[in-house]
Amino acid sequence: ISTDSLKEKIDEVRRFLSVALRIANAHTVDFYTRDVWRAYMGMDPEEVLTAVNSGCDRTGAPKGKINVNTTYGFCDVSKKLVDVPALLRAAEAHSLPGLGVCVQRQRLMETLRVMDGNSEEPLLPDEFMSSKKAHEVPAMAEVVAALSRCCKVKQVIDVGSGKGYLCSFLSMQYNLQVFGIDCSSTNTRGAQERNRKLKKFSRAYQKHVQFSSNHEVPNEETRDRWENADEREERMPDHQIPTFQVQEEEDKNGGKEREQIDMAEAQCSLSPDQKDTSLSDLSGTREPSEPTNTDLENPFFSELAPDIVEQSFPRVPPSQLSAEERERRKRENLERKARNGKGKSDNKNLYSPLTSYVTAETELRKLITELEDAVMVGLHTCGDLAPSTLRMFEAKQELRAVCSVGCCYHLLSEKFDEDGHECESGVYGFPMSRYLMEQACFCGRNARMSACLAMERVTVGGGLPMESLFYRAVLHVILQDHYDAHKSERRVGNVYSKASSFVDYVRRALRKLELDELKLTDSVIQSYHDLYISRMNEMVAFNMLKVILAPCIEGLILLDRLCYLKEQENVFYSALVQLFNPLLSPRCYAIVGMKE
Template identity: 30%
Template sequence: MDLLQRRLDDVLCYLAPHWNFVNCHMVNYSTDKHWLQFIPEAIRAEFHTIDDINKAIESLIWQSDRDSQRFPVLAKFLAAAEHERLQAHPELLTTVEQLEELLAAKRQSELSIKEFMSAKKYHEVERTAALVNKLVHGTAIEPSASYIVDAGDGKGYLSSRLSIQYELRVLGIDANASNTENALSRNRKLQKAWNGLTERAELQSQGITPPRRGKKSTTTAATIVPPSLENYKTTARFITTKLNLTDLLVDHFNIQPTDIKPSICLTGLHTCGNLASTCLRVFHAQENCRLLCNIGCCYHLLREHYSQQEFFGNKALMDMQTDYGFPLSSYLQKRKVCLGRNARMLAAQSIERTIAAKELPNITLYYRALLEVLVCRHAPHLKNELQVGKVRKFANFQEYVQKCAEKLNEPWLAAVTHDELEGLLDEYQQDRHYLELFHLLRMSFAPVLESVILLDRLLYLREQGYANSFLIDLFDAVISPRHFAIVAIKS
């Protein structure tokens, strides 16, 4: 706990002068002069032309050159942010291999079975399912008493893999009833195709090119008995600490009073917003929850205890929350640590994926900032009030404004002349390039902010006495930006 507390102290100390920066809104970039307000003067002094901006992005962002002679202050700024990321502190992380050694789990060769999902989802499901299976079989739990509860089951990607490939009994819980119905339908289709998928994976593992789909194979794999349909159940519930998971398992799997009490592994792949925090609380509150494996996401939907200015698009769902999602640890609660909604939104962005793709912000970001200039000119009472959302299929700024006027039903916006819009583009033409660098510099804080959320969750588990609680870098960060898993084991 001391190590976690010191790391949190260091991260919060680093973030202290930057809270307004990470909580600013890109919508106000031009109106509130963000470049002057948030970028340190020593960094601004390194930039005089658009060419400077482009070269800094190429060398310092895309190529990660930290020995830049041309932009030394900016290079130092970026290096400082990198030092605060979790990956720079391996003493806080546990690898899957280290966990296997702790569990004394036998390493198994895993078939790479590709089925009905995107490459991203396949990567996530395969690694999460393998980890859950290791946890279940690597702990001293009677196999006949083991059950998986998948929180935020969604379409059942993870649950299906656990129930079919690993033959584990799984109860998928999702707040949306239509999700549970679709998950069962998908599971039935997957079961029908499973033998063929397994056969193809086995051939590929031997370096053999399998026959085209639809052609009958001459191998004996087709005689494999399909896995039981009884392994996977679903229910539509909103998860809180008061939802008794043992009772749900008894109802859905017909567990008899004479049976061994179920031992639950509570898992969740990209549990949204507060659900991740709730899962940690459920794990602690319910005795039969013996294992936890949670990967969270959607930090902007966390219900913060000490944040005053919040906006939730999914207000009905958020109103159902009974607990705060951040901070969880008493250490941060005593300090009344507050992130802020915009900071949490930023925490969910992926600097790794942006750098890998050399991806500059979409032109919409620049156009939206210019739109806010028009708001301040013509309807100042609406500053920071317009929720534009996504605008699609526009060829230029004029078309973007026209679509916004129609979408928002704002006559004053539709009345803005072509000449004024052209004049606005001329006036702020350099802003587009400076905005691009500003956006990337702000994104450098994303993994730092995420580390506060994740370390708070891990510290919460340690405070509750779970010495066997771990933070595992589970996915490829470029493929799956939310790539850290929280794992805990009750002794």
């Protein structure tokens, strides 16, 4: 899409949001204290829910040209919503699919002229990460690898690398030197620990696959245990991360999987004659075989950093080996390295986790002394980190390409939001482009919070946590009626998950706010619940409208980032690409750019 066409699309979205954004910016906490429904809506909640539910099965781009009402369903006089179907049509037309500005991943790969066939044996990401990550990581890694080939670079910098899922995959599958930068030392340590687990699992996996291709791979329950262990590590202080957690997990797992791995390892430790005998006992036949070094030759292990991977020691101490045996092993090692192209010159093909807080002004060469031309990537980088990634790409000549998937729009800093916090660096996350900067464009925090809602999931039955939102709104009424704390800077937080009832919720919230809970009896608290429960459908309908508007707000933020790249003279290619299935990964869009 050309820069002029992109600006026209941005103008269309801005015109629509100038009318509809007031719904997205209404705060749910104030829903009853400010009587939000009557202030914004000119119809009953049942009418809204009926219209929304009947229109939720229409996803994707509109079938034909939509004659959008100039008011988008809002009355010109009262400014209230009076025509929900008109709003639904307008929201669909002003979402990214409706605007027709996105490039599909396959189209991008064709543009980058990537060969469809890949002779490399692919790793099985679902063996060591969650189903969501198993969907995201290979898709993004394929694009990043294609960018690196187009730009003829071998280094990748992953900003906000977290536990290193993408880093590990890029390093092992595509033979790239990857530097993962994360501001959390816990995440960096967790990435190292996870790589150790990955290596240990892969060694056992390769052995028992070699032993029998019919054996079961670790089931979903086992993978979930590993995933939960990784999440626990992120929440633990550095000094509490267990060094030998994998061994403990294996001891707990037991069962058939452990037996299979033990049998495979036992086979690898037998002599050739013993191995033949053991295999013949299992299969009922005996065929001559030779011992193999599949485990040692597997490039899976050579891709991992030496300080991350546990060293494999021989079963027999070297001092007990004869001179002939030591010479034979040395010769075999040299031959194996020559066959695989491995040696000291290949030490760059590693994943190196680094701990640092990164901004647009970060000097990468101070962090990475061996930095060469590289591709910069970010998978679900939070808040201002995504725009900082794009600014670094534009400013630093050594960064030849970028692939950035952002998230957490509510954490973005906005230059023209009067209610927002001032950014210390003076560099804001929105807007980025000169085009929107000149127009002093802003969304507002509540609207950006709405942009985080996943419309695709809600429309297929994912639902919203309505009871918790309802509890919080009614609590605000209680605070306004009986306390002076309804405008307090203190936050209630996640009290709902621990509460057994509305009364319990209110009492927990009052204690957290350090207010006198004895001031109210249980019957008084319950009376507020009974009074507003009949109006809960107003909140349900209103929040469904927020969900409908979410893709339009997200679209404006992403179009601003794309426009920023198109304004840069040194960027010759830029695109907004849908990388993931939004049902599996709601934040599914990537900003891709390449320099000349």
